[in-house]
Amino acid sequence: MQLGDINRQDGRPPSRQIADHLRSAIDRGDLLPGDRLPSEAELTRHYSVARMTARQAIQELRSEGRVVAEHGRGVFVRMPAPVRRLASDRFARKHREAGQAAFLAEAEKAGVHPAVDQIEIDRSAPPADVRERLRLAEDDQVAVRSRRYLADDRPIEVATSFLPLPLAEGTAIMEADTGPGGIYARLEDAGHVLDHFVEEVTARMPTADERRRLELADGVPVLVVVRTAYDTAGVPVEVCDTVKAAPAYVLEYDIPAR
Amino acid sequence: MQLGDINRQDGRPPSRQIADHLRSAIDRGDLLPGDRLPSEAELTRHYSVARMTARQAIQELRSEGRVVAEHGRGVFVRMPAPVRRLASDRFARKHREAGQAAFLAEAEKAGVHPAVDQIEIDRSAPPADVRERLRLAEDDQVAVRSRRYLADDRPIEVATSFLPLPLAEGTAIMEADTGPGGIYARLEDAGHVLDHFVEEVTARMPTADERRRLELADGVPVLVVVRTAYDTAGVPVEVCDTVKAAPAYVLEYDIPAR
DNA sequence: AAGTGGTCTAGACCACTGA
DNA sequence: CAGTGGTCTAGACCACTTA
Numbered sequence: 156m157q158l159g160d161i162n163r164q165d166g167r168p169p170s171r172q173i174a175d176h177l178r179s180a181i182d183r184g185d186l187l188p189g190d191r192l193p194s195e196a197e198l199t200r201h202y203s204v205a206r207m208t209a210r211q212a213i214q215e216l217r218s219e220g221r222v223v224a225e226h227g228r229g230v231f232v233r234m235p236a237p238v239r240r241l242a243s244d245r246f247a248r249k250h251r252e253a254g255q256a257a258f259l260a261e262a263e264k265a266g267v268h269p270a271v272d273q274i275e276i277d278r279s280a281p282p283a284d285v286r287e288r289l290r291l292a293e294d295d296q297v298a299v300r301s302r303r304y305l306a307d308d309r310p311i312e313v314a315t316s317f318l319p320l321p322l323a324e325g326t327a328i329m330e331a332d333t334g335p336g337g338i339y340a341r342l343e344d345a346g347h348v349l350d351h352f353v354e355e356v357t358a359r360m361p362t363a364d365e366r367r368r369l370e371l372a373d374g375v376p377v378l379v380v381v382r383t384a385y386d387t388a389g390v391p392v393e394v395c396d397t398v399k400a401a402p403a404y405v406l407e408y409d410i411p412a413r
Numbered sequence: 414m415q416l417g418d419i420n421r422q423d424g425r426p427p428s429r430q431i432a433d434h435l436r437s438a439i440d441r442g443d444l445l446p447g448d449r450l451p452s453e454a455e456l457t458r459h460y461s462v463a464r465m466t467a468r469q470a471i472q473e474l475r476s477e478g479r480v481v482a483e484h485g486r487g488v489f490v491r492m493p494a495p496v497r498r499l500a501s502d503r504f505a506r507k508h509r510e511a512g513q514a515a516f517l518a519e520a521e522k523a524g525v526h527p528a529v530d531q532i533e534i535d536r537s538a539p540p541a542d543v544r545e546r547l548r549l550a551e552d553d554q555v556a557v558r559s560r561r562y563l564a565d566d567r568p569i570e571v572a573t574s575f576l577p578l579p580l581a582e583g584t585a586i587m588e589a590d591t592g593p594g595g596i597y598a599r600l601e602d603a604g605h606v607l608d609h610f611v612e613e614v615t616a617r618m619p620t621a622d623e624r625r626r627l628e629l630a631d632g633v634p635v636l637v638v639v640r641t642a643y644d645t646a647g648v649p650v651e652v653c654d655t656v657k658a659a660p661a662y663v664l665e666y667d668i669p670a671r
Numbered sequence: 672a673a674g675t676g677g678t679c680t681a682g683a684c685c686a687c688t689g690a
Numbered sequence: 691c692a693g694t695g696g697t698c699t700a701g702a703c704c705a706c707t708t709a
Contacts, residue, residue, distance in 0.1 A: 207681090213695095247670075483707085487707095
């Protein structure tokens with residue numbers, strides 16, 4: 156692999172130059188996804204720099220999300236994540252009636268092995284933004300369902316649903332297994348026929364806790380999707396707050412020109 | 414300001430503990446947006462650590478996008494960006510007929526001063542993904558319009574539109590000023606009545622070039638929205654590739670339950 | 672000129688991985 | 691066990707900002 160040398164006259168600092176060398180090695184294809192980069196020891200020898208300088212170069216690539224460090228093993232060119240494309244009809248009634256929760260139905264179709272874990276069910280006071288979206292009063296309680304989604308054993312999303320407690324209490328929504336069609340099918344069983352959803356999409360860097368639960372490498376942002384479900388009476392019946400590993404998703408939306 | 418002390422017995426490394434102290438000072442409101450953090454020198458004295466350890470703590474907050482370092486001045490709590498909420502009816506015909514391009518109409522309503530610069534118009538071969546979305550043949554050419562959007566003089570989005578050359582040639586789409594209602598109004602003038610749009614949303618870290626054009630600090634991701642416009646005949650007439658500073662946006666979509 | 676962050680050096684010890 | 695990355699120390703010089 157060609158790495159070149161540092162030019163001490165060049166205005167750019169050595170760590171930057173080393174990062175540039177490694178970056179272009181990746182772009183050229185000299186280093187393919189999954190390949191190991193030269194170790195810190197090799198870089199310090201090759202460039203005659205201190206170890207911290209080599210580390211800083213690698214840090215630059217890590218924060219760009221191009222490489223992933225694995226303690227004790229080495230630094231590797233990031234593998235492209237298998238992408239989940241969320242189509243705009245993913246909440247169509249036909250899927251609920253087919254008896255499949257949205258996530259499982261889609262994953263099967265895409266040929267990946269889906270799983271759900273870390274299921275937690277609770278009753279509590281809602282966060283302020285959720286209370287507002289559900290149009291609840293000051294001291295109304297909500298049912299809280301949180302869970303983690305995995306595709307081929309890799310965590311890709313954590314989600315938390317909030318429902319007005321009177322709607323959820325006594326239904327399978329409060330059970331670990333919500334039954335065929337999931338939460339939305341149970342709401343419709345109870346007479347809350349769904350009319351439409353509003354999704355609010357943002358992106359940011361993950362918190363330390365999200366990094367852990369989603370097993371995210373450095374330099375990987377998350378997509379945050381907050382979905383509010385409305386029934387045919389125009390009443391909000393659920394808010395679902397999801398945090399997704401950004402590289403694993405393409406969200407697709409259809410917008411009428413009206 | 415309360416910063417506490419390092420616990421050397423704690424499993425967590427000192428740099429992490431310092432980062433946690435600073436982070437909770439921000440969360441508590443002890444440090445408000447725009448406030449300066451304690452300098453590296455102050456942190457090394459307070460915690461009795463080496464300077465690199467204090468720097469590492471600050472680096473952690475920078476990569477989370479919570480603070481911004483300014484050379485020679487200090488490290489400051491990130492100012493919240495003014496948020497642009499893109500509603501799902503933003504491409505409604507009524508806005509075009511009112512004679513306003515989507516961006517300008519919305520910005521005015523939100524009370525921010527909008528501007529567009531770096532306008533470039535070109536003819537060229539399309540990138541592969543654009544060619545596919547527009548269903549073009551191997552050597553078809555496209556019209557390319559790129560521009561940068563600013564709100565209150567801060568760049569928030571760069572956008573590039575691609576249109577089949579026969580549709581754009583000879584219209585105001587090839588001019589710097591596309592006229593009232595923008596590109597979409599010109600397409601409808603030419604008989605291509607718009608039916609719907611499909612937006613594909615992803616998030617990632619910016620390239621070096623995007624960091625420069627959007628004046629992004631460390632640890633700030635971008636939202637990438639690729640919008641394809643279809644006319645009433647079902648023919649794709651435009652692909653618009655936008656890269657948005659993530660903290661400046663909330664994208665809102667309405668999804669029918671059908 | 673003083674204070675700030677940016678970069679670098681040359682060591683050290685530790686935790687994790689894999690042969 | 692050797693090799694890898696993770697963290698830390700205690701200095702140094704530099705570039706930028708502000709007064």
